Amino acid sequence: MELDTGSALSVISESDYKQLFPKLPLVQTSVMLKTYTGEKVSPKGKLKVKVTYGGKTQQLELYVLKNGGPALFGREWLRKIQLDWHTIKALNMSSAGNCSPHSVTRRLSQLLSANDRVFAEGIGTLKGMKARIELDEKATPRFHKARPVPYALRPKVDAELQSLEASGILSRVEWSDWATPIVPVIKKGKAEAVRICGDFKVSINPVLRTVQYPLPRIEDIFASLAGGEKFSKIDLAQAYLQMEIEESSRKFLTINTHRGLFQYNRLVFGVASAPAIWQRAMDQVLQDIPGTQCYLDDIIVTGKNDEEHLQNLSKVLTRLSEYGLHAKRSKCEFFKSEISYCGHVIDKHGLHKSQEKIEAVLQAPKPENVSQLRSFLGLVNYYHKLLPNLATTLHPLNTLLQTGVKWEWSEKCDRAFEEIKRLITSDELLTHYDPTRPIRLACDASPYGIGCVLSHVMKDGSERPIAFTSRSLTSAERNYAQIDREALSLVWGVKKFHHYLYGQRFTLVTDHQPLVSIFNPRKGIPVMSATRLQRWALYLGAHSYDIEFKGTRQHSNADGLSRLPLSTTEEEKTSSLDPAEVFHTAVVDQLPVTNTEIQRQTRNDPTLSKVYNITMQGWPAHGNSMFPEFSARRDQLSVCQGTLMCGSRVVVPSKLRSRVLENLHEGHLGTVKMKSLARSYVWWPGIDKQIEDLTKGCSGCHRVQNAPPQAPLHPWEWPSAPWQRVHIDFAGPFMNSMFLIVVDAHSKWPEVIPMKSTTSEKTIAALRSIFSRNGVPELIVSDNGSQYTSEEFSLFMKKNGIKHFKSAPHHPATNGLAERFVQTFKKSIKAMEKEDISLQHKVDNFLFAYRNSVHATTNQTPAMLFMNRNLRSRIDLLKPDLRREVHNKQFSYVPIKAARHFEIGQEVLARDYREDKWTPVRIATRTGPLMYTVDVGEHTWRRHVDQIKDAQPKNNTLPSSDLPPSDDHTTNINVTPATETLVLDKIPATLDVTPQVTPETLS
The missing domain is CATH 3.30.70.270 (Reverse transcriptase/Diguanylate cyclase domain)
Structure with a gap:
C-alpha cells in the first residue's frame, strides 16, 4: 500500500478486492469521497480486514473503489496504527530491485489506470509548443x-x-x-x-x-x-x-x-x-x-x-x-x-541484427527451373565485385545454364546455393545503417512475388546492402496489372524499411518507366490514376525521395528476390479487402449493368480482350500502335476484380455502351452534366462525342433547353455628331426614387432626372426639358416599357421628328448603353451613402465627375465631345484620331462567326415569355440584321435572333455498339466578354418618319 496522508480513508480498487479478498462480503456505505480534482466518487462498499503491524492485529475498515489506482493507507488507519517512521524510511531506501511477476502486473495496471488520460479516445493537443x-x-x-x-x-x-x-x-x-x-x-x-x-x-x-x-x-x-x-x-x-x-x-x-x-x-x-x-x-x-x-x-x-x-x-x-x-x-x-x-x-x-534483414536471402527457396536460377544469379552478380572467388563457388550453378545440359539439381548445386546465400548475408558484404550516407531502395515485382534491397552508396560509388526483403503475392495481388504489382513493390519496400527511410532523403529504383512519372515527387498525383495508385502515391508523398529508372538487366538485385520470394505470412493472407476493390464495387454498383456482364463482354470484345491481356502483362515501352486510344492512356489502365479500369472509371465494352448512355441520359441533364457524371464512372474511346450526339438528338431536351448561343454583337454605327442618337431608360426604384437616364451615343454625355412618376406624360415633360437645352435628337433607343409604347409617347416622337427604336422584349442588350450607365450610376450613388448631403447633391457630384472623366470607349471626356470643351476641372486629356480609335475598339469585340439567318415563311420556335417556353411560329419579315417579326396565330411578335431557334433538332440517335470508337472530343465554349457599350443592330431604313415640327417649337 501507499501511505497517503491526504486521504481520509484507506481504499483499494475493485480489481484488487476481487484478487485479494474474493470471499469477504461488501457492506453498503453512504460515504461519498472526493478526488483531488473535486470529482465525487461513490465507493462500491466497504469490508473489514485484519491488519497486522508490529506484532499487533486489528480489524479495520477498507473501502472499495470501482476504478481506483494503487491501494492507499489513509489517515483513519494512521490514527490506529503507530508506524515506525525510521523503519519505513529504511525499507524504502533498500527496496529497489526486481519485483515478482504478479507485483509487476498489478503495479503496471495501477500505473496505467492512474494515467488513463494518456490513453483516452480522440486526438491530444501538445501544450506549450x-x-x-x-x-x-x-x-x-x-x-x-x-x-x-x-x-x-x-x-x-x-x-x-x-x-x-x-x-x-x-x-x-x-x-x-x-x-x-x-x-x-x-x-x-x-x-x-x-x-x-x-x-x-x-x-x-x-x-x-x-x-x-x-x-x-x-x-x-x-x-x-x-x-x-x-x-x-x-x-x-x-x-x-x-x-x-x-x-x-x-x-x-x-x-x-x-x-x-x-x-x-x-x-x-x-x-x-x-x-x-x-x-x-x-x-x-x-x-x-x-x-x-x-x-x-x-x-x-x-x-x-x-x-x-x-x-x-x-x-x-x-x-x-x-x-x-x-x-x-x-x-x-x-x-x-x-x-x-x-x-x-x-x-x-545488447543490439542485434534483425533476422528479417537477411531472411529474404537465407530462406529463399531453391530454383526450380533455369529462369529462376538465372534471376538468382543476377542478384549474386550484382555484388560480384564485393564477393571473393565468386566464379569458383558458382561453377555448379552456371553449368545448369549451359545449352543442352539437362536440369538436375545436385548436391553440389545445393552446397553452392547455400554458400552463396551465406556470402551475401555476411558482414563482409552487408553494411550497417548510417543516416549520413546516401540510401537507395531497389524494388521489383514478378508475376508471383516482390523483392526489395535497401543499400548504402559508398564513397567509391559502389552499393552495399543494408537489408533484403521479399514475399510472395497473395492470390488477389497476382491478379493486379503489371503496373500495380510494380507499384506495390515500391510501397511495400518503403513500409518494410520505414524506420530507415522516414525523415531521410532516399532514392527509389524501379525498372517500370511509367511509375517514374506517376510517383514523381515533383509532380502532382495524376487525377486519372487508378484509385490504388493514388493511395500509394499519397503514402510515398509523405517521404522525401527521388525516383530513378533502371533497365531490368541493371536491376538484377531486386529482380532476383522477386522471383525467389519468401512465402506470404498468415497476417498478409488474412489482410482486409484492398480499398481499391471496395471503391471499384461502389462504382460498378452505380451502373445499369452488373460486374459479371462487364467481365463477360470484356472477354468477348475483340478490342478490350486484347487490351486487357496487354495491361495484365505490361505495356511495351513505346505503347502499341494497334490500340492508339488505349496506348495513350496506358499509365491509367489497370485491372480490378477482372474489370478493365481507366483510373477510377470502368472501361465499358462496346455492346454495353448504349445501355450505359441511356442510363446517364435518364435525367435529361444536358451535355455538360452528362459528361461530368460519366467521368465519375465510365470511359471508352469517343464517349464525349457520343454524349454530345445523344443530347443533340433528344427532342425533349431540345424543347426545354436554354436559349441558343447568343448572336455576335452587331455594333451600332457610331454617330458622327453629338445628340444624333440617345439611349433612355429608367433606374429604380433606387434610394426611394426613380431616375430617367438619357445618354448620348456619340459623347456618352449623360442626363439624370429624378422622377416622382414614370407615366408617359411625366416622361415626355422631362425629355422636353432636356431637349430645350440640348436640342432634338434624330433617334431615341428605349426598351418596351409602357411609358414608351403608349400612343401619347409615339405621337410626341412623331411630332418632333424623332425616330424611335425599341429593343426586342426581354433583350436588354439592345439598349446596352443605357443599361450599363444605370449600373454605374447606382454603384456610385451607393458609394456616397455615408456622405451627409442630399440625394440631389450626390447626383450632381456624380454627373460632374462622370462628364469630365475620360470614357473607356472614346478616350475622351463626354464634356469635350458634347460641348467641345472640358468642364472646368484639373483633368484635360485630349486624344487625336478619335473616330478611327472608337471604330477599332467597337469592332474588336465582334467575333468572326456570322449571326444565324432565317428565311421568310420558315417554321421556327420563338420564346414565349408569358409561360417561359418555346412556341412554334412562322417568320413574317426581317426588320433588321438581327431582328424579325413572327406570326403567332392571329398575332405578330417582334423577336431578336437570340430569341429564335430551329423548330426540329438534328436527327441523331444513340450510337451503335458496332460503330468504330473515335477520339475523345471536348467542346470549347468561347465567351465574348461584356463591354461597357453593348452595341447591337443598325437602324432599319423602314423607320423613317417625316418631321412634324417647326424649328422654333417643341411639341
Missing part, C-alpha cells in the same frame, strides 16, 4: 485548383471534412494565396470512411525550408537504453495531428476541395519538415527522463530492474499527460524481454 512552417525567401504562392472527386466518394469526403472541421483540425477560409489539392483515400478495412490527404509535394514541399534537426541514430538509441532488463514501447496516436500550427503558418496548409478552401490547424502527414519538427518537440517533452528514447511516434522505456523501469515509465506517462499527448493503448507493449526497433532487436544482452 506549436509548429512553424518556413519557406524559402524567394518562394511564390502556389494555388492549385480543386481536383474532381468521384461521385461515389463525395458523400464520404463531405462527412470526413465535416468531422475534421468539427474537431478543430480544419477551419474553413474564404480565400488563400496558397492551395493544395486533395486526394481522398478509402481507409483500409473501412469501406464507409475516407482519409483526406493533401498533395503537398506540388505546393509547399518544393519551397519548404526544412528544419535541420537529426533523427536519432541506432547507436544513440542503444546507448540510452543500454543496461535495460525489459522494455516498453508507447505508440502515440496520430502523432502529428496532436501538434498545433502557428497562426502565421496555417495559410501554407490550405487545401482546396470541391466544398471550398480549408486550413489545417494541426501539423499534418505529408509536409516534408514534419518529422524533424515532431522529433524536436518530443525530445523536449521527454528530456531528462532516464532509460527513455523516442523515435518519431514510438517511445521506448526501460530500466536496470523492474522498479526502475516502473519509475521511468511513470515519469514518461506523467510527462505525456502534462503535455496533453495521447497514446494508442492497443499498439503499446509493456515489460517485454526483447523489442524490435528501427530494424534491430534490442534485449538485455
Whole structure:
C-alpha cells in the first residue's frame, strides 16, 4: 500500500478486492469521497480486514473503489496504527530491485489506470509548443485548383471534412494565396470512411525550408537504453495531428476541395519538415527522463530492474499527460524481454541484427527451373565485385545454364546455393545503417512475388546492402496489372524499411518507366490514376525521395528476390479487402449493368480482350500502335476484380455502351452534366462525342433547353455628331426614387432626372426639358416599357421628328448603353451613402465627375465631345484620331462567326415569355440584321435572333455498339466578354418618319 496522508480513508480498487479478498462480503456505505480534482466518487462498499503491524492485529475498515489506482493507507488507519517512521524510511531506501511477476502486473495496471488520460479516445493537443512552417525567401504562392472527386466518394469526403472541421483540425477560409489539392483515400478495412490527404509535394514541399534537426541514430538509441532488463514501447496516436500550427503558418496548409478552401490547424502527414519538427518537440517533452528514447511516434522505456523501469515509465506517462499527448493503448507493449526497433532487436544482452534483414536471402527457396536460377544469379552478380572467388563457388550453378545440359539439381548445386546465400548475408558484404550516407531502395515485382534491397552508396560509388526483403503475392495481388504489382513493390519496400527511410532523403529504383512519372515527387498525383495508385502515391508523398529508372538487366538485385520470394505470412493472407476493390464495387454498383456482364463482354470484345491481356502483362515501352486510344492512356489502365479500369472509371465494352448512355441520359441533364457524371464512372474511346450526339438528338431536351448561343454583337454605327442618337431608360426604384437616364451615343454625355412618376406624360415633360437645352435628337433607343409604347409617347416622337427604336422584349442588350450607365450610376450613388448631403447633391457630384472623366470607349471626356470643351476641372486629356480609335475598339469585340439567318415563311420556335417556353411560329419579315417579326396565330411578335431557334433538332440517335470508337472530343465554349457599350443592330431604313415640327417649337 501507499501511505497517503491526504486521504481520509484507506481504499483499494475493485480489481484488487476481487484478487485479494474474493470471499469477504461488501457492506453498503453512504460515504461519498472526493478526488483531488473535486470529482465525487461513490465507493462500491466497504469490508473489514485484519491488519497486522508490529506484532499487533486489528480489524479495520477498507473501502472499495470501482476504478481506483494503487491501494492507499489513509489517515483513519494512521490514527490506529503507530508506524515506525525510521523503519519505513529504511525499507524504502533498500527496496529497489526486481519485483515478482504478479507485483509487476498489478503495479503496471495501477500505473496505467492512474494515467488513463494518456490513453483516452480522440486526438491530444501538445501544450506549450506549436509548429512553424518556413519557406524559402524567394518562394511564390502556389494555388492549385480543386481536383474532381468521384461521385461515389463525395458523400464520404463531405462527412470526413465535416468531422475534421468539427474537431478543430480544419477551419474553413474564404480565400488563400496558397492551395493544395486533395486526394481522398478509402481507409483500409473501412469501406464507409475516407482519409483526406493533401498533395503537398506540388505546393509547399518544393519551397519548404526544412528544419535541420537529426533523427536519432541506432547507436544513440542503444546507448540510452543500454543496461535495460525489459522494455516498453508507447505508440502515440496520430502523432502529428496532436501538434498545433502557428497562426502565421496555417495559410501554407490550405487545401482546396470541391466544398471550398480549408486550413489545417494541426501539423499534418505529408509536409516534408514534419518529422524533424515532431522529433524536436518530443525530445523536449521527454528530456531528462532516464532509460527513455523516442523515435518519431514510438517511445521506448526501460530500466536496470523492474522498479526502475516502473519509475521511468511513470515519469514518461506523467510527462505525456502534462503535455496533453495521447497514446494508442492497443499498439503499446509493456515489460517485454526483447523489442524490435528501427530494424534491430534490442534485449538485455545488447543490439542485434534483425533476422528479417537477411531472411529474404537465407530462406529463399531453391530454383526450380533455369529462369529462376538465372534471376538468382543476377542478384549474386550484382555484388560480384564485393564477393571473393565468386566464379569458383558458382561453377555448379552456371553449368545448369549451359545449352543442352539437362536440369538436375545436385548436391553440389545445393552446397553452392547455400554458400552463396551465406556470402551475401555476411558482414563482409552487408553494411550497417548510417543516416549520413546516401540510401537507395531497389524494388521489383514478378508475376508471383516482390523483392526489395535497401543499400548504402559508398564513397567509391559502389552499393552495399543494408537489408533484403521479399514475399510472395497473395492470390488477389497476382491478379493486379503489371503496373500495380510494380507499384506495390515500391510501397511495400518503403513500409518494410520505414524506420530507415522516414525523415531521410532516399532514392527509389524501379525498372517500370511509367511509375517514374506517376510517383514523381515533383509532380502532382495524376487525377486519372487508378484509385490504388493514388493511395500509394499519397503514402510515398509523405517521404522525401527521388525516383530513378533502371533497365531490368541493371536491376538484377531486386529482380532476383522477386522471383525467389519468401512465402506470404498468415497476417498478409488474412489482410482486409484492398480499398481499391471496395471503391471499384461502389462504382460498378452505380451502373445499369452488373460486374459479371462487364467481365463477360470484356472477354468477348475483340478490342478490350486484347487490351486487357496487354495491361495484365505490361505495356511495351513505346505503347502499341494497334490500340492508339488505349496506348495513350496506358499509365491509367489497370485491372480490378477482372474489370478493365481507366483510373477510377470502368472501361465499358462496346455492346454495353448504349445501355450505359441511356442510363446517364435518364435525367435529361444536358451535355455538360452528362459528361461530368460519366467521368465519375465510365470511359471508352469517343464517349464525349457520343454524349454530345445523344443530347443533340433528344427532342425533349431540345424543347426545354436554354436559349441558343447568343448572336455576335452587331455594333451600332457610331454617330458622327453629338445628340444624333440617345439611349433612355429608367433606374429604380433606387434610394426611394426613380431616375430617367438619357445618354448620348456619340459623347456618352449623360442626363439624370429624378422622377416622382414614370407615366408617359411625366416622361415626355422631362425629355422636353432636356431637349430645350440640348436640342432634338434624330433617334431615341428605349426598351418596351409602357411609358414608351403608349400612343401619347409615339405621337410626341412623331411630332418632333424623332425616330424611335425599341429593343426586342426581354433583350436588354439592345439598349446596352443605357443599361450599363444605370449600373454605374447606382454603384456610385451607393458609394456616397455615408456622405451627409442630399440625394440631389450626390447626383450632381456624380454627373460632374462622370462628364469630365475620360470614357473607356472614346478616350475622351463626354464634356469635350458634347460641348467641345472640358468642364472646368484639373483633368484635360485630349486624344487625336478619335473616330478611327472608337471604330477599332467597337469592332474588336465582334467575333468572326456570322449571326444565324432565317428565311421568310420558315417554321421556327420563338420564346414565349408569358409561360417561359418555346412556341412554334412562322417568320413574317426581317426588320433588321438581327431582328424579325413572327406570326403567332392571329398575332405578330417582334423577336431578336437570340430569341429564335430551329423548330426540329438534328436527327441523331444513340450510337451503335458496332460503330468504330473515335477520339475523345471536348467542346470549347468561347465567351465574348461584356463591354461597357453593348452595341447591337443598325437602324432599319423602314423607320423613317417625316418631321412634324417647326424649328422654333417643341411639341
